[in-house]
Amino acid sequence: MWSFFSRDPSKDFNFEVGEIVSRLEDKSIWNLHKGKRKGSTEEVSIFVFDIRNRSESQFDTAKSAVKRLKTLRHPSILTYLDSFESDKVIYLATEYVEPLAVHLQKQSIEGPQKELYVAWGIFQITRALSFLNNDGNLKHNNVNIWSVFVNNSGEWKLGGVEYVCTAQDDGSSMYKILPSLEVYDAPEKPDPNMLKLANKCSTDMWGLGCLIWEVFNGSLNNRSSLRIQENIPKQLIQLYSELVGSNPSSRPNPADIITRCRKLGGYFKNDLVDTLLFLEEIQIKDKNEKNRFFSNLTPHLDNFPDNVCKHKILPQLITAFEYGDAGSAVLAPMFKLGRLLDEVDYQKKIVPCVVKLFSSNDRVTRSRLLQQLEFFIGHLQAGTVNEQIFPQVAHGFMDTNPTIREQTVKSVIHLAPKLSYNNLNVEVLKHFARLQSKDGQGGIRTNTTVCLGKIAQHLHPQIRQKVLISAFIRAMRDPFPPARTAGILALAATQQYYLLNEVALRILPALCQLTMDPEKSVRDSAFRTIKGFLGKLEKVSENPSLRESMEADVNTATPSLSNAAATWAGWAVTAVTAKFYRSQSDTVKSMNPMSCKMLTKPASLEQPSSSSISTTTSSVTSMTSLEHEDGSRGNDSVSDYDYDHWGDNDWGDMETHEQMASSSGSGGGDATSDPTSPPSHSGQDKVTDGWDNEEWGNLEGEQETKSEITSPSEAWSPSEITTILQESQKESLPKSPIKQSSSNQDGWDKTEFEPLEEKPGINPKLEEAKRKREERKLMRQKELETRRASKTMGGPMKLGSKKL
Structure with missing residues (x-):
């Protein structure tokens, strides 16, 4: 019966507490743990305060921090999710983050990427302090590398709100519970006279100077180390000197810092900061501004850190396309960043957009989709390609615009392996x-x-x-x-x-x-x-x-x-x-x-x-x-070609159609109108295959030695003689080899034979032809023997010489 009262009350907390991430190196009263929402895969961070091992003052500070974080809502301040308090522990659940000190040690980016990224981070903390000092009329009193956290998107979030107070509080009664935090105290804190010169921003601007030093040099162990400026960028040295100046009244307001550094040549004026700020304000931008921004975004993405691109920029691009009027200009950067996603996320976030885009009647959208096809085709399932994408792509084959037709043809290269x-x-x-x-x-x-x-x-x-x-x-x-x-x-x-x-x-x-x-x-x-x-x-x-x-x-x-x-x-x-x-x-x-x-x-x-x-x-x-x-065509994308009459003239029957067209001159295969007809180089329009042209010339050459190819003992068969007799009435016969014509050396003379009249019995003209043939063969044999003898007796011939 009493089991209900012995139940652990922490079970009412909607988050599961996981392994410890960092003890924050004794710079905080909290221990940071990994966590996740119950019944979900959503990752969170859980700050844990162990009441049993802490003092009463620390317990009050922890409860004050929970209340303060609940009421502070700003893009650059740690996001509060939930909290739970029992007699043993206090849980504070926030978005998933890790301490900045740990994050910088794990970062592998160097060069321009790191410069842009650090500038964006310092800008975010400066913006958070401007919100607290100017809009909230509050002081943070704990700005350092251990009070700044980084989420999955690479955004720097200001936390450590244990010591936040109103701007009217001069801070004389505020003291840091942990001795390790005293190194971050401003020099005017122990001096009441100097405190009178301080304004609402002085303490936090000193902390901002400490943070800048730690970002480029590591954790601050001694206040005197702030004099070292070797690793600080030249663009920040003047500002840094003002932030860590001994006179509190000379330290600038965070709003003024942002204005100064956002000017041309300022430290906060770079591609990454410009891009992320534009995306935050994209809802109030007009369409021309959006198109110009997205068109210029793609080449800059290589200089941005992957985590920022994947978790910050890409979701903004998808949102801008789905719910805004960003148009097709967003496609190129969206598909380029899609390579950073794993397969599950790609199918969940990008593929639905792709399917939706292919159904668009906007020519520019279709053109850019086809141009970017190679970047996402590998992530599409064959069923999606055949059922939802290819029917839309096929319309491009018949489009009246040459660009769409050409890009549709090229897209088949990437689609072919997945097509049915x-x-x-x-x-x-x-x-x-x-x-x-x-x-x-x-x-x-x-x-x-x-x-x-x-x-x-x-x-x-x-x-x-x-x-x-x-x-x-x-x-x-x-x-x-x-x-x-x-x-x-x-x-x-x-x-x-x-x-x-x-x-x-x-x-x-x-x-x-x-x-x-x-x-x-x-x-x-x-x-x-x-x-x-x-x-x-x-x-x-x-x-x-x-x-x-x-x-x-x-x-x-x-x-x-x-x-x-x-x-x-x-x-x-x-x-x-x-x-x-x-x-x-x-x-x-x-x-x-x-x-x-x-x-x-x-x-x-x-x-x-x-x-x-x-x-x-x-x-x-x-x-x-x-x-x-x-804009002038509306949603019409159908070609002027009469597609319905194209079906029988496939490639397999092409040659048959062309032959029929050349003989009948009817239908779509007319040789004079068929665009596949070869160019006429002889002034004729007739389509020929090249084999009916008898102007081949002399393939044997003009050298007399070619006559040696024919054997002197070669004889014609009776069937060959009969064929010649049948053909003699229709066409002239070749020239005789005896004449040794330079134009046709081995041919036959046209007047060699006269038309023969067929008579029953022995044909005298046939006998005469046989006799003359034998005589020619004997003459040729003698001629060849004479040439061979002269070559043997005359010695070697010089290259290119002719011996008669």
């Missing part, structure tokens, strides 16, 4: 096919080819075999030179996905056409790629067992980088296709469907920039132009 089969192999490729063939921007067509080459490893093997060659051959017929170069090098970079038969029958013929391209860069790329593919075929020809290893990756979903095929193409991995093309100008206006007609002009009229393929992935349109266009 349908999204990647159907939806993305459908958009890529349309952009590569119909987009009016040469840079977008080029980057579409580059992107396709880079995501090839993620495509399904069957789709890959059907799409890649057709897509890259289409790029090689583009009137834009960088697009042709991208198509060539994309073939080389993805060569492990092609069967050797396709290399011989489709790829090499298409590449050979570009060896006569008017652009030198295209020709060079074509020759280099041809040599690589020919080397591959030659190796397999010499050793057929290599064929299996060369084609090992064709039907695999995850290709191996160590097989023979990938090793052969090592030069192609670092080719131009590893980079994106940068458009010529920084500002490109949106184009209507009529602008696609520009693709039919000769390639010489559409020149690339000085650096056709650039490592940069910068946008082709500035944010200003996006904002202007977005």
